[in-house]
Amino acid sequence: MRWSNYLIPTLKEDPSETDTISQKLMIRAGLIRKLGSGIYNYLPAGFKVLNKAINIVREEMNRAGAQEILMPVLQPSELWIESERFNAFGPLMCKFTDRTGKIMVLGPTHEEVVTHIVRNEISSYKQLPINLYQIQTKFRDEIRPRFGVIRSKEFLMKDAYSFDTSKGGLDKSFDAMYKAYSSIFDRCGLKYKIVLADSGLMGGDTSLEFMIPAESGEDLLVSCGKCRYSANMEKAECRPPQSLEQEPLKASESVLTPGKSTIDAVTEFLKVPAMKLVKTLIYVADGKPVAVLVRGDHDVNETKLAHILNTANIAMADKETIEKTTGGPLGFSGPVGLKMTVIADHSVKALKNFVTGANKADTHLTNVNLDRDFTPAQFVDARVCVTGDKCPKCDGTLSISRGIEIGHIFKLGTKYSQKLGALYLDEKGASHPIIMGCYGIGVNRIIASALELFNDQDGIIWPPNLAPFQAVISAINPRDEKIAAAANGIYETLKGMNIDVLLDDRDVSAGVKFKDADLIGMPIRITVGSKTLKSNTVDVKLRMQKEQYTVNINEVGVKIHGFWNEYTTLMEKMRLQ
RNA sequence: CGGGGUGUAGCGCAGCCUGGCUUAGCGCGUCUGCUUUGGGAGCAGAAGGCCCCGGGUUCGAAUCCCGGCACCCCGACCA
Incomplete structure (x- = not known):
């Protein structure tokens, strides 16, 4: 072409x-x-x-x-x-x-x-x-x-x-x-x-x-x-926590938290870390409300939740539903006294003296504890993994x-x-x-x-089997008959060898040809120009390398497979890095 | 579907706020000629615009207002 x-x-x-x-x-x-x-x-x-x-x-x-x-x-x-x-x-x-x-x-x-x-x-x-x-x-x-x-x-x-x-x-x-x-x-x-x-x-x-x-x-x-x-x-999967917090249970208290309806706001206001908060998220599964408890610094994994609830039809409850089913506004839900199915993530099991919403406007409960204050219907794996979690299969750490x-x-x-x-x-x-x-x-x-995997500042670097062409012949100044003839000769030779080669015969400056070849990601570039033609040679360059090889014009055909193999080898190295 | 943004030459953009100083510009690309030719060349010339669409305000709209469409971003959602 x-x-x-x-x-x-x-x-x-x-x-x-x-x-x-x-x-x-x-x-x-x-x-x-x-x-x-x-x-x-x-x-x-x-x-x-x-x-x-x-x-x-x-x-x-x-x-x-x-x-x-x-x-x-x-x-x-x-x-x-x-x-x-x-x-x-x-x-x-x-x-x-x-x-x-x-x-x-x-x-x-x-x-x-x-x-x-x-x-x-x-x-x-x-x-x-x-x-x-x-x-x-x-x-x-x-x-x-x-x-x-x-x-x-x-x-x-x-x-x-x-x-x-x-x-x-x-x-x-x-x-x-x-x-x-x-x-x-x-x-x-x-x-x-x-x-x-x-x-x-x-x-x-x-x-x-x-x-x-x-x-x-x-x-x-x-x-x-x-x-x-x-x-x-x-x-x-998230591995359930191995050990429980060792703290004496404190008496639960109701505290005013005006306008503090988010985890961030509550942690800042009450000066407790997010992991000492329990988020109560109200979902509607097949039309029925369910409360899902996760630690304040965790998020619910809805895919896993859907499996637990055995339905694809789950969504977070809207404001009205929350008010109707919990008795309190959005942002202040909590498990204590809640009249619906409550399920809790395993990580909640390890907590003592945590903070939850009170199902009442501008109010949270502190020092809430499992069993004493409420009991979830079941403990499940319903949260999103975070960096640093332990591997569910070994003692490694997840990233x-x-x-x-x-x-x-x-x-x-x-x-x-x-x-x-x-x-x-x-x-x-x-x-x-x-x-x-x-x-x-x-x-x-x-x-x-x-x-996404293989590119650099100049453009694409193709895996060999996907490259649109194997090689490009960049004829610098194709108006020069000698150059045109030499480029053409190499082109015919390579085509005859079934090499998928593009002949850059455009009458544009060398820089344009090089930039385009790099951008498109031509694996092998064969430069035919007056500079090397005097010595009857051309320059051959692989896309990912800086240096060029000087090759006698008559040997391009013989050596092309070697260059292609070299390109393939280099790409395979990049792939396995 | 909610929030935000953009729409001007093939591409990338300026102009819009503050309507008239624009015959609507700039860069890239394109075309012609000459000179060039090893990392996006130079000079000279040229072509190319329903300024997204429709309506309105105004003496006058790319510019202001209303409606629509398209595209993008964030969110929700997702095989």
Whole structure:
């Protein structure tokens, strides 16, 4: 490809309204352009990279024995009503009414459709196990799209679905995907971490997320410094405190705290540390109020709370509900005398003589104690982990970092097969729901993640298997016939060797060529200029190195694989750092 | 959905508060010509604007007011 005729519109200046390095680089390097909030055009080089990721995904899925299919984006809403996810997805799902008045949805995912295929086409254990996958566009009407292609309203997902006759079979299918995912992200040259996750709306029990460590990630990861324990914040367990505070119980008192409705205000006013306060949060779960107690310096983990309460339908109570159910205003709730189910986080168990709200305006209670003043219905793990918490699995300490969710694998079980009636007959002719797994990869996120991980001041540094080109030939002053001829000769040689090479034949100054090559992240740059041409040589430079190699023009072809291998080796080193 | 912000040339922005000194500017990019060509070249010239849309106030609106739309940020929410 000749640059003079290739659409790769680089930007000298930073675009406005970008919130991550990857988004900025993708736009500046001419890979993508924004069409609207959360929707992007992929320009030639961007699409080329996307296809490289797609091909890696496809090859590894095929290698793992999955079969590629293509399911429609457009789906009848009936299937979603059948699976009872029509309302669960709610406004996140793009819907419209067709000309006959039928409600259609643009698939945010494809469990329903794939289960429909299987219920129609599979009826015997002899046809199982099977794994069907596709690489297809998904639509999700995101509340707030952001971070470029990392959270967009339309995105490309590889979604696979396994169908088994036994738990053991599901374990095998799951394991095969675990391995395939590892191969995919290895080949993409990404750093990643595999963490325990919550399965959310998808259902099922076991789920693991593949996470790219990145500051711009939306997910919080909890990792043990000592063992391999690593989990999404939503899922991360907190170890109950080992020892209780040793303090004699003091008499509880009611104190006036006018206007002090927040933890900060109360700690300052009463001069007690936040960890000697107990926050009483009123939730409404399936229409019923529940009080949840956590230490003042802790927060409720709503995902874990939802599991404890066994419903997805929880929300913090509004002001009116709090007043009606506790008898006091928002900000002054407390467990003493409260007429509703009270559950407390384990950390509360260790406290003595703590402060709570009094369910009365501008009033708190001091020196409140468990059992003497109130007794929670149960102690649970309902809080958000914090740095310094002890690992639930060993005696290590937990730390918190950020990550981009790039893949998620679930053991679904029979949630969908039961609801949609995907059954098989076993050897004895008995009917059972098929046991399912589902496995997603955010294909666009592969690219964005690579850029979050590997970049410098000058631009992108591509993992070798994702780079839009392997090499660029920068012809300095292509109007000089000798230079043009030499550059062209090398170009033809490399093309003949199946090297993916771009010839920068633009009549622009050397600086522009170098800046563009760096910005786009050309792994190998071959500079053809009058300076070295006299000695019949060219300069070869790898993107991440400062120094250049002097190579005889006739030897570029012979040496190019060596340079490529060197680039690959250096990137692998960066990846493993 | 709540709070805040922005909308002016392909991109990045100034002008708006205090209406007329603007024929609406600047930088980048684009086009033409000449000179250049090893880290975003120089000179000369040029093209390119429903100043987001609609309504209003005014002798006069990019500027003030009302309504709408789009985009962004924070929050809530989230596979």
